[in-house]
Amino acid sequence: MIFNKKSHILVAEDDEDDFLFFKDALVKTTRATISNVRNGVQLLEYLDTNPKPDLIFLDLNIPRKSGKQCLKTLWETHYIDSVPIVIYSTSRNEEDIEECYNFGARFYMIKPTSYGSLLNLLNRLFGQLSHDPREFIRREEFLIREAK
Template identity: 40%
Template sequence: MEEQQLTSIFYADDDVDDLDFFKEALLEIDKPVCLFEEGDKLLKSLHNPPPRASVIFLDLNMPVKSGFDVLREIKASANIENVPVVIFTTSSNPADIELCKKMGANLYIRKPASVGALRKAINYVLSIDWENFNPTDKEFLYLG
């Protein structure tokens, strides 16, 4: 019998307040979370489980290594390329949305302003059957 690895939600964002807000939203959702203030730390953890990521929330606007850089590295790495990546950012720039889709992100969410809206977005992400989820351009951008 194969031992089941602990899986967690991974989230990288350089903004500590956004990390705290995300953690608060997860209080009512029974799912472990790993928070990272830098993209490099997220990548290191992804390559050294446990825990194993079941889904990755990724901010785009981070210093040193941007979310675009981290996404590129995830999708180029054979052992983690299939982990769903949800872009979680303040950017509503159509060029950012299109680039993330082309780079292999699975979903794009603008950061909600309330804990309730954030909890709804997280629940939506956790309800997705990622193996069969192939979003259209309209479905790629989560509108809540």
């Protein structure tokens, strides 16, 4: 998927430093407009009142309504059928990963330890992200993380 000046990426991240770090990497890997919401309630309200973004990055550990709760709501309402959602989290918990896969997230990206690794992961992600958010992703392609 190519993100140009007309594209819009929404990032659900409550930590301002993490968001600014992530936004800087997104600016280097895409030309899209980038917006931020700070909690799950704000995310769902934003999605109800604004045009659909082209992509959503969703942290699992956001306040008021967790990322998993938001993902489940978006899956139940079929919002996820038209907008790809990428989980962006520190959690390496297999149950979290499996649940996100089952609730239709496009990819699960584990937050990397360095800026260079983040740029590499984003380039990998954007190389794999198709135009169709409903395209089936095999479980072995779902997890994107730093090489060990």
